[in-house]
Amino acid sequence: MAEPPVVAAYGLRRPDLDQIRAAVRRVSPVTADAVWAGLLSSAGLDGAQPHGDDAVERVVAAMKTSGDPVIALCARAVTIRLSSYEHLAATAEIVRNLR
Amino acid sequence: MSIPVPRPEQPAPTAEEVTMRLLADPDRMRELARIDLDDPVLRARLDAIARDTRERLGATISLITLVLDSVQLIAGSDGLDGWMAAAGGTPVEWSFCANAVLSGRPYVVEDAARDPRQLANPLVTQDGIASYCGVPLTGSSGQVLGAHCVLGRQPEEYTAEHLAALHEAGLEVSRVLAEYTQSPAAAD
Numbered sequence: 001m002a003e004p005p006v007v008a009a010y011g012l013r014r015p016d017l018d019q020i021r022a023a024v025r026r027v028s029p030v031t032a033d034a035v036w037a038g039l040l041s042s043a044g045l046d047g048a049q050p051h052g053d054d055a056v057e058r059v060v061a062a063m064k065t066s067g068d069p070v071i072a073l074c075a076r077a078v079t080i081r082l083s084s085y086e087h088l089a090a091t092a093e094i095v096r097n098l099r
Numbered sequence: 100m101s102i103p104v105p106r107p108e109q110p111a112p113t114a115e116e117v118t119m120r121l122l123a124d125p126d127r128m129r130e131l132a133r134i135d136l137d138d139p140v141l142r143a144r145l146d147a148i149a150r151d152t153r154e155r156l157g158a159t160i161s162l163i164t165l166v167l168d169s170v171q172l173i174a175g176s177d178g179l180d181g182w183m184a185a186a187g188g189t190p191v192e193w194s195f196c197a198n199a200v201l202s203g204r205p206y207v208v209e210d211a212a213r214d215p216r217q218l219a220n221p222l223v224t225q226d227g228i229a230s231y232c233g234v235p236l237t238g239s240s241g242q243v244l245g246a247h248c249v250l251g252r253q254p255e256e257y258t259a260e261h262l263a264a265l266h267e268a269g270l271e272v273s274r275v276l277a278e279y280t281q282s283p284a285a286a287d
Contacts, residue, residue: 026168081190
C-alpha cells in the first residue's frame with residue numbers, strides 16, 4: 001500500500017486504514033480482529049483488496065454506526081485527525097502556490 | 100536440551116505509540132464515550148467557562164479539552180481561531196493537555212521555545228503557542244478525562260493564583276460534564 005501523504009512542516013500523515021486499525025486495537029484489544037472485520041464488512045470493503053480514496057471515510061462512517069460507544073468515540077478521534085490534516089495540507093498548498 | 104528459536108525482533112514502540120496506549124485505558128475511554136459531546140447546550144456552557152477563565156487570567160486562549168487516545172478534542176474554548184478551531188482538536192502528540200492527563204497533575208510551560216519537551220512541538224514552531232498552564236479534569240468515576248488550560252503567544256510567568264483559578268474553574272467544568280454523562284447502567 002502506498003504511504004499516505006504528509007504535511008511536511010507538521011510531520012502529520014493523512015490517516016489511513018492502518019492507523020485506524022491500530023486505533024481499534026488500542027481501544028478494543030481483546031476483540032480487535034472481530035471488530036475490524038465487522039467494520040470492513042459494514043463499509044463494503046474486502047481487507048485483501050486495494051482500497052479506493054474513500055475507504056477511510058467509509059470505515060469511519062461504519063465506526064460511527066457500530067453501536068459501540070467507544071468505537072464511535074474512536075471515529076470522532078479519526079475525524080479530528082483527518083480534519084487537522086486536510087486544513088494543514090490546504091494551507092501548505094496555498095503557501096507553495098504563493099512562492 | 101532445547102535450542103531457543105530466534106524470534107523476529109519487534110520494533111520498540113515509539114513514544115507517540117506508548118502515549119496513545121496509555122490514553123486508550125478502557126475505563127477512561129468508556130467514561131469519555133458516555134459524555135453527550137453533541138449537545139449544543141453542553142458546548143455553550145463549556146465555552147462560557149473558558150471565556151470566564153480567559154478573561155479572569157488575561158490570557159490569549161482558554162481551552163477545555165477531552166483527551167482521547169489519538170487526539171485532544173476541544174470541547175470548549177475562547178480566543179481560539181484557525182485550523183485548531185475548525186478541526187475541533189489536534190493530534191494528541193502535540194497536546195500540552197495530554198501531559199496533565201497522563202500525570203493527573205497541573206502542567207505548566209512558561210516558555211515553550213526553551214522547554215525540552217515542547218520546543219519541537221508544531222503548535223510552538225508553526226502556530227506560535229509560547230506558554231501553557233493547565234489543570235486535569237476528573238470525571239465522575241475518578242478518571243482524568245481532559246484538562247482546562249490557558250495558552251499564550253508570549254512566554255508567561257504563571258503563579259499559584261493562576262493555578263488556583265484554573266483549579267476552581269476545572270471543578271465547575273467537571274460538574275457540568277457530569278450533568279451530560281450517562282450513568283454506566285444507562286449506557287449498557
